[in-house]
């Protein structure tokens with residue numbers, strides 16, 4: 095696997111989590127998807143349905159791309175699912191992410207049709223501008239001023255920023271699994287301050303939430319039962335080690351597991367998921 099040591103510890107943690115998710119879904123997308131129609135029962139919460147929801151999400155993004163768009167910079171492109179979809183629709187696409195493993199997978203998914211830049215958005219520079227910058231679930235990793243200034247730096251006047259992500263509605267929610275998400279008001283202020291006008295805004299919280307349910311159901315069914323089984327085996331084979339690990343679990347992991355099981359409630363209480371289209375119209 096390629097080296098990622100040049101990146102910060104938080105970025106490496108994020109990359110590890112993304113790679114874990116990738117192993118579970120085996121999908122070219124790393125986003126929550128767009129579940130429409132909504133699942134009617136827990137039996138509808140399947141990986142197959144998730145894959146369909148993810149393809150529908152790509153189509154949802156496409157529907158918002160203005161007709162005159164030709165070139166797209168896919169910021170936080172993951173392993174290239176969105177990029178491949180957009181290439182197939184005739185756009186010129188470049189991808190960017192601070193993860194060499196994703197870069198390899200991006201080249202495979204896009205079959206070498208799009209350049210990949212191994213870097214964070216904050217430090218990315220280009221000799222040319224783009225018609226549209228796409229942030230599909232990557233805004234949560236980048237500070238609001240960096241999103242606004244970076245997009246203004248890389249767009250020609252009149253260019254577009256298409257952003258889809260979980261956002262915090264509640265400024266007091268600052269600790270916990272989703273606390274890295276941008277504060278919606280702060281993001282809007284940063285973009286408006288850099289000369290962006292919002293053209294479209296759609297709340298799709300209801301249509302992404304089934305993915306949270308799917309994760310919780312699978313974690314309960316497979317994750318927790320595997321953990322319990324491993325614990326029972328260890329208690330028989332090596333009681334002192336079991337005792338030690340149990341202590342470590344209680345001290346460091348138990349609260350995180352409980353929080354993960356309540357992900358949907360936390361999301362509904364403090365966050366939303368929006369797709370937003372902005373246009374950069376700097377004053378002359």
Ligand SMILES: C[S@@+](CC[C@H](N)C(=O)[O-])C[C@H]1O[C@@H](n2cnc3c(N)ncnc32)[C@H](O)[C@@H]1O
Nearest residue numbers: 123124125170171172191214215230231232235
């Ligand atoms: C949840 S994934 C979304 C991937 C893809 N856009 C999709 O919709 O399938 C988040 C992406 O943001 C990238 N990312 C994290 N920090 C970043 C940064 N500072 N600049 C650009 N991308 C970043 C990750 O490496 C990953 O590719």
